[in-house]
Amino acid sequence: MQDQNVSVHIQNVAHSFGVEGHAKHVRALLDTTMDIHRGELLALIGPSGCGKSTLLNVIGGILSPTTGTASVNGKPVNGPMPHDIAYVFQENALFPWNTIIENIRLGMLFQGVPKSDHEGRARAALKAVGLSEFADHYPGQLSGGMRQRAALARALSLDTPVVLMDEPFGALDEQTRMVLGEDLSELLSRTGKTIIFVTHSLGEAVFLADRIAVFTARPGRIKEVIHVEEPHPRKASFMTSDKFNGLRNRLFDLLHDEIRKTVNLGSGSTGGF
Amino acid sequence: MKSGSRVFGFMSTYPRLSQLITVMMFLGAWEIVARFFVDKMFLSPPSRVYSEIDRVLNTKGLLQALSLTLYELTVAFAIAVAIGMAIGLSVGLNAFARRCFMPIILLLYGIPQIVILPLFILGLGIGPPSKIAFGVTHGIFPIILAIVAGVQNLKPVLLTSARSMGAKRWHIMRYVVLPHMMPSFFSGLRLGMTGVLLGVLLAELYVSTAGIGYFTGLFTQNFDPTRLLGLISLLAAMAIVLNEFMRTVERRLSRWRGND
Amino acid sequence: MSGPVKSAPIADEHERRVTRLVQIGFVAALGALWYLATNVWGMSPILLPKPQGAFNELLDILRSGEFWPDLFLTLAELAGAFAISMTLGLGIGFLVSLSPVYVRIFEPLLAGVYAVPIILFLPLYVLFFGLGASSKIALGATISFYPIVLNTIAGFTSIDKLYVTSAKSMGASPTVLLRYVLIPGALPIILSGLRMGFTVALLSIIGSETIASLAGLGHRIVNLAESLEIARMFAYIVFVIAIAATLNGIVSRLEASRGMDK
Numbered sequence: 136m137q138d139q140n141v142s143v144h145i146q147n148v149a150h151s152f153g154v155e156g157h158a159k160h161v162r163a164l165l166d167t168t169m170d171i172h173r174g175e176l177l178a179l180i181g182p183s184g185c186g187k188s189t190l191l192n193v194i195g196g197i198l199s200p201t202t203g204t205a206s207v208n209g210k211p212v213n214g215p216m217p218h219d220i221a222y223v224f225q226e227n228a229l230f231p232w233n234t235i236i237e238n239i240r241l242g243m244l245f246q247g248v249p250k251s252d253h254e255g256r257a258r259a260a261l262k263a264v265g266l267s268e269f270a271d272h273y274p275g276q277l278s279g280g281m282r283q284r285a286a287l288a289r290a291l292s293l294d295t296p297v298v299l300m301d302e303p304f305g306a307l308d309e310q311t312r313m314v315l316g317e318d319l320s321e322l323l324s325r326t327g328k329t330i331i332f333v334t335h336s337l338g339e340a341v342f343l344a345d346r347i348a349v350f351t352a353r354p355g356r357i358k359e360v361i362h363v364e365e366p367h368p369r370k371a372s373f374m375t376s377d378k379f380n381g382l383r384n385r386l387f388d389l390l391h392d393e394i395r396k397t398v399n400l401g402s403g404s405t406g407g408f
Numbered sequence: 409m410k411s412g413s414r415v416f417g418f419m420s421t422y423p424r425l426s427q428l429i430t431v432m433m434f435l436g437a438w439e440i441v442a443r444f445f446v447d448k449m450f451l452s453p454p455s456r457v458y459s460e461i462d463r464v465l466n467t468k469g470l471l472q473a474l475s476l477t478l479y480e481l482t483v484a485f486a487i488a489v490a491i492g493m494a495i496g497l498s499v500g501l502n503a504f505a506r507r508c509f510m511p512i513i514l515l516l517y518g519i520p521q522i523v524i525l526p527l528f529i530l531g532l533g534i535g536p537p538s539k540i541a542f543g544v545t546h547g548i549f550p551i552i553l554a555i556v557a558g559v560q561n562l563k564p565v566l567l568t569s570a571r572s573m574g575a576k577r578w579h580i581m582r583y584v585v586l587p588h589m590m591p592s593f594f595s596g597l598r599l600g601m602t603g604v605l606l607g608v609l610l611a612e613l614y615v616s617t618a619g620i621g622y623f624t625g626l627f628t629q630n631f632d633p634t635r636l637l638g639l640i641s642l643l644a645a646m647a648i649v650l651n652e653f654m655r656t657v658e659r660r661l662s663r664w665r666g667n668d
Numbered sequence: 669m670s671g672p673v674k675s676a677p678i679a680d681e682h683e684r685r686v687t688r689l690v691q692i693g694f695v696a697a698l699g700a701l702w703y704l705a706t707n708v709w710g711m712s713p714i715l716l717p718k719p720q721g722a723f724n725e726l727l728d729i730l731r732s733g734e735f736w737p738d739l740f741l742t743l744a745e746l747a748g749a750f751a752i753s754m755t756l757g758l759g760i761g762f763l764v765s766l767s768p769v770y771v772r773i774f775e776p777l778l779a780g781v782y783a784v785p786i787i788l789f790l791p792l793y794v795l796f797f798g799l800g801a802s803s804k805i806a807l808g809a810t811i812s813f814y815p816i817v818l819n820t821i822a823g824f825t826s827i828d829k830l831y832v833t834s835a836k837s838m839g840a841s842p843t844v845l846l847r848y849v850l851i852p853g854a855l856p857i858i859l860s861g862l863r864m865g866f867t868v869a870l871l872s873i874i875g876s877e878t879i880a881s882l883a884g885l886g887h888r889i890v891n892l893a894e895s896l897e898i899a900r901m902f903a904y905i906v907f908v909i910a911i912a913a914t915l916n917g918i919v920s921r922l923e924a925s926r927g928m929d930k
Contacts, residue, residue, distance in 0.1 A: 197568055217574025228569035232587040241583055245575040293573065420769040427773050450796055507683075508690040518867075520912045522875040522886065523905045526893030531715050606785050613790060613879045621879075624791035636791055644784040651783040 142297060142329040143171040143194055148203035150189050162354035163189045166203070169348070169357065173296070176323060176330045176367075178340040180386065181350025181358075182397040187333045188301055189355075194331065195220055195299050207297055217246045221290035225302040225333075227282045229274040235285045236261065236270040242289045260292035261285075263322060280311040287319070291326070300332035304339065316342050317371055324367030337390070341382045342374060349389045352396040359389055452634040457641065464638035473619045474642065477612060480536050484543030484604045492548045492600060496555025501585070506556065517549040521607070525614055534618055539611040546607030547600040554596020558589030590661050598654035605647055717899035725903035735885075735907065742873060742885045745801050749808025749869045757813050757865065758858070761820025768825075775821055782814040787875065794880050804876045804884070811872040812865035819861020823854030859923045866919050870912055885911075 148167045153160040164186030171177050179187035192198035194205045196215045205212040207219045222228075229238045239257040248256070261267050264284040274282050283303055290298050304312040316339055323330055334340050340347045347361040363382060365373060373379055419426045435454050442453035465471060499505045499513070525542060532538035562585065570584050612620040620643070627636035699719065705711040706718040713721075729735055764770045764778075790807050797803040827850060835849045877886025885908050892901035 195572060197572060215572045215574060217572065220572070222569060222572040224565050224569055226563070226565045228563075228565045230566060230584065230587070232590070242573045244583075245570060245573040245579055247574060289573075416767070416769065419773060423769065423772045427777055430773065430777060504687070507687045508694070512691060512694060515913075518913060518916055519909050520871045520874050522871060522878050523889055523908045525878060526890055526901065527715075527905075530893060530898070602783070602785070606787060609785050609787055610875060610879070613787065628791050628795045631795070633792075633795060636795060640788050640792060643788050647784050647788075648780070 140172050141170045142173045142175070142208060143331065144206045145169045145171075145190070145194065146204050146206075148190065148193055148200045148205060150186065150193065150198065150200045150202075164193075164200075165354045165356040167357055168203075171329060171331060173329055174327045176343055176345045177332070178344035178347045179331065179333045179350065180335070180337070180340045180347055180390065181355060182352045182390065182394045183335075184353045184355075184397065185350035185393070186353065186355030187348075187350050191299050191301055191331060191333050195222055197222075217293065217295075219295055220297045220299060221293040221295040223283070223286050223290050223298065223300040223303045225305045227274060227279070227286070227306075229282060229286055229289070231274050234271050234273055235266060235277070235288075238274070238285065239289045239292050242293055246293050248293075256292045256294070257288075260288040263291060264288040264318070278311075279307050280315060283307065283315065284318075287322075291322075295328075297329045297331070300330065302333050302335065305335065312336070312339065313371075313374075317369075319343060321368040337383050337386045338374065340386065341379055342369060347386065349386065350393070352393040358393070361385065361389075448633070449631040450633055452637055454637075456634055457637045460634050461638045461642075464635045464642065467623065467635065470623055470639070473623060476536060477539075477608060477620055477643075478646070480539045480543060480608050480612075481604060483536075484540040484608055485547060485601060487540070488544045488547035488551060488600050488604055489597065491544070492551030492596070493555060495548075496552040496596075497559070499552070500556035500559035506560075510556065513549070513552060517553070521545055522610060525611060528611065529615060534615045539608050539615075539619075542611040543604040543607035546610075547604035550599035550603050551596045554592045554599060555589060558592030558596070559585060561592075562588050591658065594654070594658040594661055598651065598658060601650055601654055605650070609643070714896060714898055717902050721899040722902040722906070725900040726906060729900070729903055729907060735888075735904075738883060738885045738888050739911070741801065741883050742877065745804045745808060745873050745877075745884065746870055748801075748805040749873060750812060750866060752805070752809035753812040753816055753865055753869065754862065756809075757816025757861070758820055761817040761858075762824065764817075765821045765824035771821060771825055775818070778814065778817055778821075782818065786811045786814075787872065790876050790879060793876075799880055799882050801884075804873050804881065807876045808869040808873045812869035815864035815868065816858075816861045819864070820854070820858050823857035823861070824850060826857055827853035863919050863923045867916055870915060874908065874912070 146168055148164065149162075150164045151160060151162045163184070167190060179190060181187050189198065193200045194207070194212065196212045199213075207216055210216070210219070229235070230241065233241060236257050239260055240253045243253050243256060244250075258267070258270070261270055264287050266281060266284050266288060269277060269281065269285075274285065277285065283306075287303065290300075304315055307315070320343055332343070334343075341363060344363055347363065349358045349361065350356065351358045361382065365378070439453040439455060442448070442451045442456075495513075499509050521542075528538045528542050532541055566584055566588070567580065570580055575583070609620070613624060615621045616625045620639070623639060624636060627633075627639065702716070702719050706713065706716055764774045786807070789810060790803070793803040793806045793810075797806055831849050831853060832845065835845055840849070873884075874886040877884035878890050879886075881887045885904070889901055889904050889908065892898075892904060
């Protein structure tokens, strides 16, 4: 029944935190159904707490949804699927006590890659993100942007068909984000991976994604899906094109009302997702 | 004002030297006070303490007492580390156990243990066992607390990320939990060492019929501050060396902490 | 009291109750073990008195009021020691923190001496001051001086320079700066130093009473141990632990109420 072209299938996924009826009960994500195709870059964007990270974690098997199922390459997700999915987290998730290359090797060790392959694949991944010279540095010795590159290298070295990224550039400054975004577009068009990433940045979403899923304010659901239809790799000049600006403005309009809603009710108890 | 600012300038240029000068000034003041202002039955000048340190070491039985103390320290430390680690890991790694037993552990830690010292002596005699046991009960708590804290402060994202890459339980223990708790483990060891030292010395001082306590008592009753200060200085030096040693190990093992 | 809400895990009532139950069970098991060991398994009453015996002794101590002179002496020594260490610790700490240069020179020296188990000075203090209260006060003051002075330095140096700069930019005079920026900023760390100082002062006073003295709660326990009145000694131990826990509890409460309100 499933399309060969579908990489990730989300069926009626909904999630709540806490126990129903309790004060702390929060409905994070309403019933969501969606297909993500092979080789596609999908951006999830929406106001804080709209459940986009929740959805990402459900796909990644980090969180089991209250209802519904996700499946990756036809296999239902019941927990982490290290052979199918690699993760790049928002925070620096490199082990601080290991050097960059040790971090990458450790990922492969966890995943079960034969030891003889570690070195070659780690070097290749470092080269792909342009960090070859920093292999023996500790994460603490690198800038935020370089750390996220290293995290990306670790994810790439795992050689999974799907990569999930939770605001991978969220903590970086605007310039670094732009450069990393360009590199990412370039890199991903070569690897043909399915990428799902969460972002707060309108520009980043338009620049990187093939499709953009716009979420409503909490409880979140997908309000609209925007198609970008621009071939990868994308050049920096795309950012100044009318098409880019048109899509960006459209996103802004869609999000504006939703963000207002969260800002108006959100100053007290919520947040933190 | 002029000379004040010159002193300040010197201090900011040569902080190490200033420290040395401070210590020298302290010793100098002690020397002067001891020589000219205080009865020598009560205080000896540092020069005399230093030059007569061999008189301390030649006191019959004192060297044995010192080496016995060192032996007690070693054994007590080993036991405290072993038990402290076992308890720390089993309580720290399990959220439920932590909630149940941490309050009890903290409560016990807060007890002034000195009040049960007589019990240790009654139960285990005045020999090494009671001192070792008292050292263990003092050293064990900092070790437990450090290990629990070390296990706890782990950033959840590191665990999540390890799991997402397929890490098994023992992978997580070996490659995530263990390296993460290394620095706090070592500061726990250092604090544990301080605790063991305190416990053993308290017990040693309490028992006045043998060991260090006998000699401090003896020198005090004989109004022999030279030898008393000598003995105290030796013990203090021992404590400082142990502490600095532990700190060096600690620094070595947490070098990756650079600037993160 | 606004600020980021902690994303604490939702620990529901049920879980809390189970935790309590396990704790109570643990303590009850220890009590039962004590009872069984002394009443059934025949453990020597010289090592461990019967719980009911110790309890009766405790009642007797409380009823007779014989503890008052010892308690009064111990508390007076504590007050004296703490007054000295607080004055010197806060004063010297403040002076040292006036310049980073002083901090760099004196803080390592103070921290270095702190590594020495100061209990070693007790024989010396006994030589200087005799077996009475003064040697206890001196020891308690010495021991509690270090956490206070070190935390005072840490407190003042921990203040973000931005606050100082911004206060100065608004024209704050040194007095105003001290009153409204430096002291409130340093207070939480200083208070925790005072609490630590208080705890170790209490400990060292009871400790030095145990090791070498003529009176006080610590001395009372040793006396009973030597005369093998073990049940009564146990009762005194419980009494002293209760006093210590109460005092520490009060001090922690004070620290929490004064240190956190910003």
